Amino acid sequence: MNRRFLPTGAQRAALSLIKSGAKHILLFGGARSGKTTILVLALIFRSLRYPGSRHLVCRLRLKDARSSVLHETMIPWLNRIIGTKLYKLNRHDNYISLYNGSEIWIGGLGDKEQVDRILGHEYNTIYFNEVSQISYHAVTTAYSRLAMKIPGCKNLFLYDCNPASPLHWSYRVFIRKIDFKTDTPIVRPEMYESMLINPEDNRTNLAEDYIEDVLEILPEKQKARFRYGQWVKGEGCIYDRFTEEMIIAPDDLPEMEYYTGGQDFGLNIAGVKIGYHEDKIYVVKDHGGHNITTKTFNDQLTRKGWFEDDFPVYCDPAGGERIQEITGGIKANNAVDSGLDYINSLIERERFYISSECSGVLSEIWDYSRDEDDKIIKINDHYMDALRYAIFSPVQQGIIIG
Ligand SMILES: Nc1ncnc2c1ncn2[C@@H]1O[C@H](COP(=O)(O)OP(=O)(O)OP(=O)(O)O)[C@@H](O)[C@H]1O
Numbered sequence: 001m002n003r004r005f006l007p008t009g010a011q012r013a014a015l016s017l018i019k020s021g022a023k024h025i026l027l028f029g030g031a032r033s034g035k036t037t038i039l040v041l042a043l044i045f046r047s048l049r050y051p052g053s054r055h056l057v058c059r060l061r062l063k064d065a066r067s068s069v070l071h072e073t074m075i076p077w078l079n080r081i082i083g084t085k086l087y088k089l090n091r092h093d094n095y096i097s098l099y100n101g102s103e104i105w106i107g108g109l110g111d112k113e114q115v116d117r118i119l120g121h122e123y124n125t126i127y128f129n130e131v132s133q134i135s136y137h138a139v140t141t142a143y144s145r146l147a148m149k150i151p152g153c154k155n156l157f158l159y160d161c162n163p164a165s166p167l168h169w170s171y172r173v174f175i176r177k178i179d180f181k182t183d184t185p186i187v188r189p190e191m192y193e194s195m196l197i198n199p200e201d202n203r204t205n206l207a208e209d210y211i212e213d214v215l216e217i218l219p220e221k222q223k224a225r226f227r228y229g230q231w232v233k234g235e236g237c238i239y240d241r242f243t244e245e246m247i248i249a250p251d252d253l254p255e256m257e258y259y260t261g262g263q264d265f266g267l268n269i270a271g272v273k274i275g276y277h278e279d280k281i282y283v284v285k286d287h288g289g290h291n292i293t294t295k296t297f298n299d300q301l302t303r304k305g306w307f308e309d310d311f312p313v314y315c316d317p318a319g320g321e322r323i324q325e326i327t328g329g330i331k332a333n334n335a336v337d338s339g340l341d342y343i344n345s346l347i348e349r350e351r352f353y354i355s356s357e358c359s360g361v362l363s364e365i366w367d368y369s370r371d372e373d374d375k376i377i378k379i380n381d382h383y384m385d386a387l388r389y390a391i392f393s394p395v396q397q398g399i400i401i402g
Pocket residue numbers: 005006007008011029030031032033034035036037038162202205206
């Protein structure tokens with residue numbers, strides 16, 4: 001059995017980056033380029049090097065973390081490196097305990113029980129796998145858990161992804177080094193490092209025909225992402241006419257004539273506040289919460305001064321009794337296709353703007369897409385639903401002439 005791990009040249013460079021002193025390290029690039037392997041190996045090395053340490057690997061969904069990280073990568077490499085006897089997989093709890101007291105946990109940031117379970121511990125490393133699917137909010141929720149103290153061990157956040165849209169939070173934070181919340185330059189940019197790693201770099205470990213026969217013949221946009229690791233707007237993007245020029249600074253917002261709100265419920269609760277001025281509409285505020293009650297969320301909005309203006313808040317009609325807990329809450333119109341068409345027509349006519357403060361809406365709008373069967377991909381769509389409720393419900397009810 002091959003007990004040695006031989007990193008590719010790019011993986012060697014990634015290891016240097018991990019040791020460079022940066023706190024956040026993103027590996028992005030094409031498919032099967034060795035990103036997950038090297039980050040999992042880094043986690044294994046760290047757990048062996050620092051007895052009693054704890055590390056977390058998370059994805060949006062636990063089942064994906066289990067299949068693509070735990071079973072395809074982590075366990076085979078652990079078996080090769082330390083054999084099968086020096087660690088134990090605790091299946092029920094989804095963590096691995098090593099002979100030296102270290103632990104590696106696996107979790108999903110999009111599942112409620114999962115979040116409670118994994119965020120109940122402290123870690124030395126948190127590795128976010130495939131961040132193109134994870135919202136900025138979910139990632140930052142986990143940040144406070146990187147708090148375990150082990151002498152000599154510098155705690156790290158690791159990330160990987162196939163590149164998403166150039167306006168995805170990961171591109172803004174890691175490549176442009178812009179704070180996603182405030183839209184200003186990141187205060188300590190040296191803490192954020194990233195590296196492009198492509199299938200070409202991993203050619204020796206791939207099936208002979210994979211690059212030429214699979215990646216090379218993908219449709220243009222997919223080829224750009226999966227063969228060359230480029231940040232491009234996704235196929236099937238719903239608001240694909242939305243551009244960066246439609247993002248405006250809060251100080252440049254006009255005086256609004258009136259407002260409406262939109263509210264989505266769930267593990268990721270999200271609300272938006274829309275202002276209207278002449279024939280233009282402006283997303284002026286958004287707010288999200290993770291795993292909190294409707295009442296707590298509404299209290300937060302109140303404290304933020306949302307309700308100083310009196311306005312209707314159109315809520316997810318499936319919200320039932322929760323609707324009453326939102327100030328001004330009433331049932332939204334949930335006609336999906338006509339709602340999306342309406343917002344798209346506003347975008348096309350340059351009547352739609354988003355305040356740069358609205359990090360929730362801005363983290364979703366670029367990748368809000370349909371799949372090959374034309375179905376909306378129900379990932380990171382909470383602000384998108386809230387947006388549609390807020391804008392389209394009043395149009396339908398005839399209160400506002402669009
Ligand atoms: N240093 C290595 N030695 C042997 N095999 C490797 C090495 N690095 C990667 N591989 C193999 O290459 C394949 C792709 O690696 P990996 O899953 O890490 O890529 P990835 O960039 O995370 O891919 P994706 O974009 O699909 O998530 C896997 O089969 C993995 O086992």
